[in-house]
Amino acid sequence: EDQVTQSPEALRLQEGESSSLNCSYTVSGLRGLFWYRQDPGKGPEFLFTLYSAGEEKEKERLKATLTKKESFLHITAPKPEDSATYLCAVQGGRGGKLQFGAGTQVVVTP
Amino acid sequence: KAGVTQTPRYLIKTRGQQVTLSCSPISGHRSVSWYQQTPGQGLQFLFEYFSETQRNKGNFPGRFSGRQFSNSRSEMNVSTLELGDSALYLCASSRTLDKDTQYFGPGTRLTVL
Numbered sequence A: 001e002d003q004v005t006q007s008p009e010a011l012r013l014q015e016g017e018s019s020s021l022n023c024s025y026t027v028s029g030l031r032g033l034f035w036y037r038q039d040p041g042k043g044p045e046f047l048f049t050l051y052s053a054g055e056e057k058e059k060e061r062l063k064a065t066l067t068k069k070e071s072f073l074h075i076t077a078p079k080p081e082d083s084a085t086y087l088c089a090v091q092g093g094r095g096g097k098l099q100f101g102a103g104t105q106v107v108v109t110p
Numbered sequence B: 001k002a003g004v005t006q007t008p009r010y011l012i013k014t015r016g017q018q019v020t021l022s023c024s025p026i027s028g029h030r031s032v033s034w035y036q037q038t039p040g041q042g043l044q045f046l047f048e049y050f051s052e053t054q055r056n057k058g059n060f061p062g063r064f065s066g067r068q069f070s071n072s073r074s075e076m077n078v079s080t081l082e083l084g085d086s087a088l089y090l091c092a093s094s095r096t097l098d099k100d101t102q103y104f105g106p107g108t109r110l111t112v113l
Helices: none
Strands: A003-007 A010-014 A019-026 A030-038 A045-050 A056-059 A062-066 A070-075 A084-092 A104-109 B005-007 B010-013 B019-024 B031-038 B042-050 B053-057 B064-068 B074-078 B087-094 B108-112
Touching (some): A019 A084, A030 A070, A045 A056, A045 A062, A045 A070, A070 A084, B019 B087, B019 B108, B042 B064, B074 B087
Parallel strands (some): A010 A104
Antiparallel strands (some): A003 A019, A030 A084, A056 A062, A062 A070, A084 A104, B005 B019, B019 B074, B031 B042, B087 B108
């Protein structure tokens, strides 16, 4: 069965203090790894899709990387508006089903 | 381009009732998936539809059902509601099933009393 584990569960950062979130996974035949951010009471907002080991994607202060066993989401010089829960999901096997991790709750203080 | 829309946004029901939630995907998207999100279990996959056919189903009881119409709009139904069904129900759409990004709607917050 596909499994996704995210760490840490929660992260408190000072504005400008860079850090990384981890997503480790076991899946038979990875077809895609997805990062989303979710604000309280809202639906997940798409950030990145990664398909193969070695792939990297960047968007503003965020950078996602992928290896054969894990993915990292690097937050560089975060701002308070980066506060959110970051979710990692994998797609493997048949169909489009996403298996989600529990998320990392990030709080950035001024 | 309009995003995924879900109606209603909030719903309060009592145990034993049934409920129908609606989802309109992004224009051009033919796949719709449903997820349940609770504080304890996180995001759990319910089912997915493509071209009006259910392609995959999660580990939920038969009280949870869904369907997709020819215009790709989808509905999910929960019968005989239980307190534990209180959750945020999320719909996501994508162009296809395989290796395609799913875009989520705002969700329907269901409270069962």
